[in-house]
Amino acid sequence: MQPYNPKHIEPKWQARWEESGVFHAKQDFSLPKFFALIEFPYPSAQGLHVGHPRSYTGMDIIARKRRLQGYNVMYPIGWDAFGLPAENYAMKHGVHPGEVTAQNIATFTKQLKALGFSFDWSREVDTTDPGYYRWTQWIFLQMFKAGLAYKKEMPVNWCTSCKCVLANEEVVQGECERCHSDVVQKNKSQWMLKITEYAQRLNDDLDLVDFIDRVKVQQRNWIGRSTGAQVKFATTAGDVLEVYTTRQDTLWGVTYMVLSPEHPLLDKWQDRLTNFDEILAYKADASKKSEFERTELNKDKTGVLLQGVRAINPVNGEEIPIFISDYVLISYGTGAIMAVPGHDARDWEFARAYDLPIVEVVAGGNVQEAPFLDCNTGALVNSGFITGMSVEEGKAAITSWLVEQELGSAKVNFKLRDWVFARQRYWGEPVPIVHCDKCGMVALPESELPLVLPHIEKYEQTEDGQSPLALQTEWLNTTCPTCHGPAVRESDTMPQWAGSSWYFLRYCDPQNETALASQEALDYWMPVDWYNGGMEHTTLHLLYSRFWHKFLYDVKAVPCPEPYQKRTSQGMILGEDGVKMSKSRGNVVNPDDIINQYGSDTMRLYEMFLGDFEKTAPWNSAAIKGCRRFLERIWSLQDNMQGTAMRAELEGEFHRTIRKVSQDTEQLKHNTAIAALMSLLNVITESGSITRDEMKLLLILTNPFAPHMTEELWEILALGGCVTDQTWPQHDEAKCVEATVEIAVQVNGKIKARLNIAADCTQEDALAVAKAEIAQDIAGKTIVKELYVPGRLVNIVVK
């Protein structure tokens, strides 16, 4: 026997797979298909992280199993290659981001290939390839034409010293990451996508798909659908102040109102407000804070009372004060709230701090002592004509009254906000729009796509925070597609999310030059059957791509309303010290080192064995050798192969393992599937040898986890063809049952004995045997109850 040497075996099989194209999806659209998807990586300069293989191996196991089950499997890979880090690297080192990206892709490719994933490399996509982003731009144009892309003034992070727009990540505690100067919020006209138009469908259609619950819950909460009422408050200035509330039944408890510091009425009221200077100062302060800091509950409540304008509570005509405070955000609802301090924690604290009246409107607490928050049931009090009603009745009654009086209406609201779709950056897809003085914003004709990103050498933004493309006059100046007069191109680029919102479609037909993919290919492959990725992408990427897909469905570019049939999520791998791996902490594990030391089969096996796939788990270098040992033990079985057929005494164990591995892998419980294989190996080892048929089964079952070693052993033992040509085994339920089972015998729930009985033992017999076994424990006592759980236990309750 040759010693087990992954350094020899693994490259050999990787080369064979590449030559034979065995993992390429077949063009035969009559076969049952399986589209397995993982989130394509951002090719960072750090190279592959041990987190990547966790997701990729998890799906690779499914993909390999599906092939053995006879499916035409597509398991593609590509690169989400636009983005900030490459551009920042370019600025620092003077290398073009395209060059950096190409290098990083080369590194990633090498690393991924060394892990033996069964990716279909012939379908590789790259979001920065003009042949790809041509279609990203095409989708944007369709959205623009459909009125879903528009421009709007939005606040951006502005570094006062660098004079540039910063990403949120580049702002650290209100300071610029690079120069530590103050960062302020500055309004800028930005491209937006109307995702809110799809909010209802994005919420409802979650019913159509098979996503793990926590993903659905997070999506629903992010979309944040609520039903309530829009209520008009008159003001002493004559203007109407509108608020959105889900608790219109508590209107009698409103004792003040709060506006966001950015509320447009403030400027309008400038002449009436005697403390306008104070208001301006507060606004300036608020502009320095992030949304986070502003909405934190346990910070001191700040605010400014508007002097000169008061609001009028529509239900009782009372004049109430108006404040501005930074905890009210302009981006949600109407940017103004009615405050009910008796029943809202934040309002209560604010009312305490400013000595405002607190009125109880739902019975059950003492609102002078503390806000009464558990107020969804309980009767309404101090509330005019709805006093005595339940909350639900009160809501309905007050809403009808508001409609009658033309003071408001029922309203569905979403937390979801439109998507800021512009970046003042270089390394992204150019927005295919032309600005013409005569014609306004004009879509580039589709025949002019792709609008290629020009090659430049300086990546800094302009003095007024425009993308560096604004300085590329030759590229920028063009003619209007409509009037043929002089015009300029849009200089903003798209966010990285653009390319990743539809990449799975391109995989279906990556070379197509006339459409994003052929109808035929889309009809066959879509939707994605199983998409695995990180929880960190649950709210943004997943929602954005569902939105794009729904739009493409509406314009009949794709055949199905949802892109992903199933979504699962792997947990993060933490450093050995139990915290997130990071360079600064020095706890980063490099996959190359592990492969080098143990081989990629061991690496794959270890990552699947280290814990529940869906849960966060710390890395543990010491435990890896257990997985290597498991592979070595299988490897050494080759010297003990005798006989052909499955031995009767091992049949049960084999069938139970087939069942366990088949079921567990479907739920991504790869850790327990591997544990079952280890147990099987222990049984085989104990028996002293293995037969040919048993070896075949063992190798097929282990193959998805450790594909190289199993192929090599299959070849050495001349078991016929390759493992990839075999069929995934099916268990026989009848052969899984064991003749006898051990049950526990309890008295009052405490275990007193264990005994072996026939698996099909009747309740009567089981109880009789059990009682005989624990006779001394129940002697002289009265039996109150006797319980028998077949195959598990007997419990005798005595007094």
Add this chain to the structure above:
RNA sequence: GCGGAUGUGGCGGAAUUGGCAGACGCGCUGGUCUUAGGAGCCAGUGGGCAACCGUCCGGGUUCAAGUCCCGGCAUCCGCACCA
């Protein structure tokens, strides 16, 4: 703050979803083989001498709770321009 999750031996984790807590692996202890062992093989391994006690803490439901309910604590992820 808001939303989602997690908490079980010395360690990573199992537990058929209310039914024998600790599968499987690491580590550790002892043995064996060996010129040698940080290799292999065999045995043991939650704590306690024991009755018993043990799944973050405090209550509760149940014949029976790691699992269900109520209240706390701690940790992790996301929060819209990182990807």
